[in-house]
Amino acid sequence: MNTTAANALSPETILAEMKKHGVTHVVYLPDSETNWLYLLMKADPAIRLVGVNREGHASSIAAGLWLGGAKPLILIQNTGMLESGDSIRGWLMSLNVPIVLMVGYRGWTRHGVTPDTVATYTERFLMAFGLNYYLIENDADSSRIAVAFEEAERTKRPVVILVGDEYHGFNR
Amino acid sequence: MMHTHDMMKAVARYRGDAILVPGRSGRYWITLSDNQPLDVELGDPAMGGHAGLGLGLALARPDKKVMLFDSEGDMQMSLGILATVAEQAPPNLYHFLIDNGVYATTGGQPVPNADKMQYDMIARGCGYPRTYAFTEIDDFERALPEIMGKPGPVFVACKVVPEIENEPIGRRRRWQTRTRDEVVVDLRSALVATR
Numbered sequence: 001m002n003t004t005a006a007n008a009l010s011p012e013t014i015l016a017e018m019k020k021h022g023v024t025h026v027v028y029l030p031d032s033e034t035n036w037l038y039l040l041m042k043a044d045p046a047i048r049l050v051g052v053n054r055e056g057h058a059s060s061i062a063a064g065l066w067l068g069g070a071k072p073l074i075l076i077q078n079t080g081m082l083e084s085g086d087s088i089r090g091w092l093m094s095l096n097v098p099i100v101l102m103v104g105y106r107g108w109t110r111h112g113v114t115p116d117t118v119a120t121y122t123e124r125f126l127m128a129f130g131l132n133y134y135l136i137e138n139d140a141d142s143s144r145i146a147v148a149f150e151e152a153e154r155t156k157r158p159v160v161i162l163v164g165d166e167y168h169g170f171n172r
Numbered sequence: 173m174m175h176t177h178d179m180m181k182a183v184a185r186y187r188g189d190a191i192l193v194p195g196r197s198g199r200y201w202i203t204l205s206d207n208q209p210l211d212v213e214l215g216d217p218a219m220g221g222h223a224g225l226g227l228g229l230a231l232a233r234p235d236k237k238v239m240l241f242d243s244e245g246d247m248q249m250s251l252g253i254l255a256t257v258a259e260q261a262p263p264n265l266y267h268f269l270i271d272n273g274v275y276a277t278t279g280g281q282p283v284p285n286a287d288k289m290q291y292d293m294i295a296r297g298c299g300y301p302r303t304y305a306f307t308e309i310d311d312f313e314r315a316l317p318e319i320m321g322k323p324g325p326v327f328v329a330c331k332v333v334p335e336i337e338n339e340p341i342g343r344r345r346r347w348q349t350r351t352r353d354e355v356v357v358d359l360r361s362a363l364v365a366t367r
Contacts, residue, residue, distance in 0.1 A: 025231065050231065050260060053252040060221030061256070064228020067212070067356065068191075069364040072228070090218025091225070095356055 009138050009165040011037035014102070015044065017145040021100075024070045025050055027058040031077035031104040055080025059087035066097050077104040078122040078162070088129065088158065098152040100145075101160045105135070108164040126160055133160035174309040176200050176270055176332045182313045183239065183268070186320040190237035190266075191229050191363070195222040196277070197241050197270055199347035209362040214352055220249035223257060223267065230262035230324075233363060237264045237320075244271040245283050247291060254327075258299030263323035267295075272334035280336035295327035302326040 014037055018026070026041055027050045028034075041047045052058050055076045065072040076084070081103050092099060107116025114120065126133050132151060134144040145161060152159040177200045184204045191210045194201035198213035205211050212225070226240030247254075247269060257265065273286035283289075292305040303326070304319060306312040312330060319326055337344065350358070 048231070050227075050256065052256050054250070056220070057224050057250060057253050057256065060218070060224030061228040063217075063221075064225040064230075065232045066228070067225075067359055067363065068229045068232025069360070070228075070232035086218045087221055090216075091221050094217055094352070095214070096353070 009136060009141070009163065011040050013139045013142050014145070015040045015047075017142060017149075018073060019044075019046060021146070021149040022071045023047060023073045025062075025065050025072040026075050027052060027061050027065070027072055028075035029053070029055050029058070029077070029080055031080075031106065034075065034104065037075075054083070056084045056087045059084060059091035062099055063091040063095050063097050066099065067095075072099060074099065074101040076101065078106050079118050081160075082118065082121065082125055085125070085129070088131075092158045093129070093131075096156040097158060098156050099158050100148045100152055101158055103133075103160055103162055105162040105164040108135075108162070122162065131158060131160050133162055135162045135164050137164045173307055173331050173333050174312060176272075176335065177203075178309050179268075179270070179312060179330055179332060180204055180241070182309065182316060186316060187239065188237070190239045191233065191359075193222060193226045193229070193238065193240045195241040195246070195270070196243045201241070202347065202349060208350075209358045212355060212359055213348065213350070214355055215348070217352075220246050220253075222246050223250060223253045226265060226267065227253070227257050227260060227262065230265040231260060234262065234264055236363075237266060237324075238262070239266045240268065242267060242269045244269060244273070244286075244289065244291060245275050248283055248289075251294065254295050254298035254300070257325055258295075258301075261299075261301075262325055265324040265326075266320065267300075267325060267327045269327065269329045270332055271329055272332050274334045274336065276334050276336045279338050280334060291329040292327060295329075300325055300327045303328070305329040305331075307331040 025048045029052050058074045062072040107114045107119025148159045148161050180200050193212045222242050230238040274280045292303040296303045
């Protein structure tokens with residue numbers, strides 16, 4: 001295994017965590033780097049994919065799934081999370097839906113200053129909404145996914161996982 | 173044009189043990205319902221999301237019909253959801269659109285292009301296999317056995333008389349008999365306990 005692969009967040013890890021926590025439906029809009037995860041999910045009969053064409057639709061669909069007894073997960077990019085603000089508030093937070101949102105952290109970097117304004121506002125948005133979040137960047141961070149699922153159930157609130165590996169992991 | 177209460181009264185005969193999402197028409201539905209635990213009168217958690225809620229319920233509970241009452245203001249805000257519903261194609265989803273042409277709860281301002289919109293055509297173009305449009309209650313009542321007797325997803329656009337509210341929101345009479353939290357608890361108790 002080369003250094004890049006060892007430091008990457010593999011889509012197999014993400015899928016295994018979803019299944020370990022009983023996810024039945026993934027409501028998603030692809031971001032630029034999640035195609036490998038999409039292919040894995042699509043091939044897995046235990047997961048039903050619900051594709052949306054605007055991230056704001058994902059929250060009410062997920063609310064309906066949860067009300068009906070299913071266990072949804074939302075998979076979107078941070079750009080779409082920003083546009084989903086009122087839907088997250090109304091359909092997830094106000095209905096106390098215990099759900100994990102896995103959010104691609106476009107623009108995230110540990111080096112220098114990001115030129116991408118969506119990265120600038122991502123964590124500020126989450127803080128403004130009072131949504132707790134966990135950053136994952138490689139497979140060594142995967143235990144945080146379990147933390148997010150457990151916290152969502154315990155607090156009956158949405159919990160966000162920021163996927164900060166946009167440029168390496170899902171692209172292999 | 174029909175009245176929303178008459179339309180929902182006609183539909184009530186076909187409800188059975190369906191999950192019913194009344195959308196913005198909860199104040200009419202609660203006077204007609206005989207199965208409150210399966211009523212999802214959440215009001216308006218966030219505009220544009222009723223169709224998504226109905227879709228999620230239909231996917232989670234394929235063993236039950238889901239009757240969804242959407243409105244054209246919500247629909248215009250979320251037209252793209254029609255493509256998602258059609259792709260998922262839940263055979264248990266019955267999607268009714270109550271089209272009064274205006275934003276009734278804010279004083280009756282027209283929705284964009286209200287007089288020319290053909291929502292059934294949009295739904296058909298997005299891939300709904302069955303779509304209908306009605307302006308008269310008699311025609312609607314005659315078609316209901318066919319609408320409810322075949323698998324979904326089906327989309328039914330109904331043109332209704334606007335019933336406009338101008339009273340400031342804080343002074344409006346509260347029609348709800350349950351809080352939003354109680355609706356959620358009742359529904360989850362009814363659905364999750366019977367899986």
